[in-house]
Amino acid sequence: MTLVLFLIVITLLVIAFAEPLGERIGVVAPVILLVVGAAAAYLPQVPEVFVEPEIILQLILPPLLFATAMRMPDHDFRRNLSAIFALAVLLVGVTSVCVGAAIHFLVPEIPLAYAIAVGAVVSPSDAVAVGIVRRAGVNRRIVAVLDGEGLINDASALVILGSSLLAARSHVTAGEVAASFLWAVVGAVLVGYCVGKVAMLLRRFLHHASSNTVLSLAIPFAAFLPAEEVGASGLVATVVAGLVVADAAARELHPATRISDNRTWDAVGLILESLVFVLMGLQMPHLINEATASGFTFAASLWVALAVWVVVLVVRCLAVAPLLGFLRRSTVRLRKRSVEDAAGGTSRKRTVRRLADGAYYAKKPLGVRAGGVIVWAGMRGAVTLAAAQTLPQDTPARGFLILVAFIVAAVSLVVQGGTLGWVVAVLKPGADEPSSPEEREWVRKQLDEAAAGIAVPPSLRHRLVSQGVSPAKVPHATLIDLARAGRELMAESPGEAGGVWEYAAERVSVQREALVRIREAGLIDAPDFDRELRIIDGEQLAVEALARDGSTGALR
Structure with missing residues (x-):
């Protein structure tokens, strides 16, 4: 017990100093945490660490996504919903298939269905990039798109992962997979919306700020658990509940409660996000041992992981390019529709909103430079490692596949995370202009x-x-x-x-x-x-x- 308490104290100290140290030496905090965790794992005093995937998927991710959703301006989320959907759902699906095909081609003994499952594991990006681009002062629309993508893509990746594993073990049709995915999203939205509304109703009866904040800590789990019970996505339900609470907070919560919420959830988010990267590093020896037991050397795992990382980047680049064109055409159509609404007597509320949306798109365009930042900001992280460990024990070359997923996440964090600030400085995607x-x-x-x-x-x-x-x-x-x-x-x-x-x-x-x-x-x-x-x-x-x-x- 003494050793455990000592490790907890050391971990909290590392988390507290990682951010200021990263700013001083020009390295993002997650990279520092990952390296420190990996180095500590090889100390003889530190026992071998293995984290059950349920701890990350059920205990860490729900409050982490809820905290992110609480900070997300709802009108920014609505305005960028098409881009968020394309990156968080469509891109995740395409990336899963492309990565699966690449793994099956490089290692033919791994069945295609299992390879696609690994593709789903490495397909979701991590929200760690948002802090980097936000500090760089870039166009706030880029931040909104990356934030929204990080909120949704975890859930879509896990749904695809489950469908791939089901296909690997039994015969399912494409229609059954589509129906499962649709219910996972629709059911989660319904559950999350209801939980968010009920939570805000209960919070009206608590007039003590600290007690109210304690109640808010239960909301992500209150949304996650029933959604999972009905076969929907618990993570999507958590995000929806967070958006509902954030939307109603300004109108229904006392200022002291909102101040307490913000401070508490900022601290919770920092600890949980940092803890994930420390745990990633601490599990390095365990993952290498499992890969070796699967019959693959570390060099082979590294080579395949680098190939997968390149595929992920190429697919993301090929997806973002047409997305930018679609967004430009959508902006033009919106302007025309706004003029038609004004001339045709459409409700004033709808006309005003469309005009405001058009002004937002014109003021914060997403051009080629912004697209380059969005592509390079697609780093992998917490969900990749947690989802990889949910692969069944009888998965062919399971240890090898988990290590490949870990290396993809680590390389993307170190390479992309370490150079993202430089990429932003070189591309100059446009600063976030304040209102006039x-x-x-x-x-x-x-x-x-x-x-x-x-x-x-x-x-x-x-x-x-x-x-x-x-x-x-x-x-x-x-x-x-x-x-x-x-x-x-x-x-x-x-x-x-x-x-x-x-x-x-x-x-x-x-x-x-x-x-x-x-x-x-x-x-x-x-x-x-x-x-x-x-x-x-x-x-x-x-x-x-x-x-x-x-x-x-x-x-x-």
């Missing part, structure tokens, strides 16, 4: 107009005017003005002072609702929404603190 001052001013105007619609209590109006606030500016009085008025009313008429905070709280509430409606219409970028929401949250917390204390000394 006019756009930000328009948002503030909408929020001010929403606040002006709240009736100002007569006693408060009189007090503000006596303080020098012009009658026209009374509905837009600052929090400091309201605090001073509340202090004076508290001294003269305590019964009327409470109305000041009720008015201030209602004003904050309608501004938040107006901000959410602007987001739903697609008229505000995610960074601007987050900034305005933080301002509104700060005002709400200040109003509540002043109302509790009955004092404004901090604002004097």
